[in-house]
Amino acid sequence: MSDLLHRQIAEMLHSAKHILAVAHIRPDGDAVGSLLGLGLSLRAAGQKVDMLLADGVPAPFRHLPGSEQVITRPCAEYDVVVVLDSSDLQRTGGVLGERQPDLNIDHHATNLRFARVNLVDPQAVATCAILAQNLPRWGFPVSGEVASALLTGILTDTIGFRTSNMSPEVLRLAADLMEAGANLPELYRAGLVQKSFEAARYWGFGLERLQREDGLIWTTLLLADRQAAAYNGNDDADLINFLSSTDGDVIVLFNEQKGGKVKVSWRARPGLDISTLALRFGGGGHPAAAGAEISGTIEEVRERVLSETRAFLAAHRH
């Protein structure tokens, strides 16, 4: 990244009168963390900042300072709009209307560079890592609260420092954030591993139903399982990330949703790009992790997706 770009960003953020920061819908740890990290750091430097998530802050991240101040729609005129961790504008939930964002900070390789100024670094493990590296350079402070937000995004996007893009620099960045006041074990527990009793029983249904066929491993979570386990979410309680550490080449999770839809999640071993498959079903993602929401009964969707996934695996087998 050129010095010019960084000077431009620093100048934009320091001279703004009222900033709107926005991250993506269905927010994960990096969306929430980058939003709070940027927002609280700019505020600490005296800037007026609104922090927006169209879907609000999910429960696992409500312990983060500042999360209670996140708004769900714009509520003023803003001279600077910053979009975080979003590869396109649809990901913001349409809250910006026709307004072109001024700054786009992201680490997704598929980012469409939709803003006036774009800081897109696909080498970064998280948008939070980009901020942790650059906030001090732009003249904004990293307090304990900011560090907690930023370490959350690094932890969740690297699934606890384990993804293949990990580097010594990421560990040293995390060490710096700990020294700035972030409590790693607590953030890890809150954002990444804490499972409710209900979620653990919910996993039990999915695990007992696990099936395998060559390198393909799949399972299903039914609406009935949620009820039986008294699990409150409409997600998979992160079962797919656990399954991604089994010995399959491709893992598929079918998560039955209300209204005749099925949320499908794929995970693939290094070397396969499963996002192309998700795209064909109207979804998207990264090479190693992708998803789509597909209309149909659980049986229909499972048959279609398994058939295409088998073909994908056959085509990529040497």
Add this chain to the structure above:
Amino acid sequence: MSDLLHRQIAEMLHSAKHILAVAHIRPDGDAVGSLLGLGLSLRAAGQKVDMLLADGVPAPFRHLPGSEQVITRPCAEYDVVVVLDSSDLQRTGGVLGERQPDLNIDHHATNLRFARVNLVDPQAVATCAILAQNLPRWGFPVSGEVASALLTGILTDTIGFRTSNMSPEVLRLAADLMEAGANLPELYRAGLVQKSFEAARYWGFGLERLQREDGLIWTTLLLADRQAAAYNGNDDADLINFLSSTDGDVIVLFNEQKGGKVKVSWRARPGLDISTLALRFGGGGHPAAAGAEISGTIEEVRERVLSETRAFLAAHRH
């Protein structure tokens, strides 16, 4: 630790003619990692070293270089015996007989300081962390193979950098080991998260059977479950560490063993010392994680242990 102690250790290891290094039975990542890390580093400096584990190297660590050279009983006369990661001599499986070890390197607070020279640091997250910090100081090289072994022990004893004793220094130590040639994502996957398909199904039985009563969460794995899931190990496939991230104050796992025994594992939230309870059943461990092997049927053992654990929790409730 005093400089004198470190000079004494360096002198002992450099002047030895034939060294025996031993770690504990039922070896975990820190036992295997510290054994291979020390052994390969001393060998690279020209020393003659035998590496011993009474139970051999478990499958998840057989990818580590040097693991194929680990012996299961002493096979020579040794002038220097080093015991690693073991709080007492029973933990070595009795392979040393009456021989007093020359050096004892460990991080367990309960260590009995049974050797001629004792380097016991309960602040260290792992015995591997002690070695990573000190091998260069003692004049022994940390190659990529040594770094891989040492990072394995740090990863497994901190359950992937998440335990409450984590510090910025541990992350920086891990960063240094990555730079020395350790592949963090691969070691993480191999040593910590890789689950076989069979292990994942085996978990399913334990999770569906999960029970809760106030802050106490428990479950059981039966011999029949292993068979139904075609799971090969006689362990819990690490289910207890997963359960320790649920919202219980105390988690207990009953793992039925052949020969009328039950392996009981406890995990406790920060602030409770569950090792006192394990001691009462002839076991031991750390405040947050302890275990015991108890004779009896699964029903008998469960009743006795749950009753004592309820009493323990009641006594520690304010």
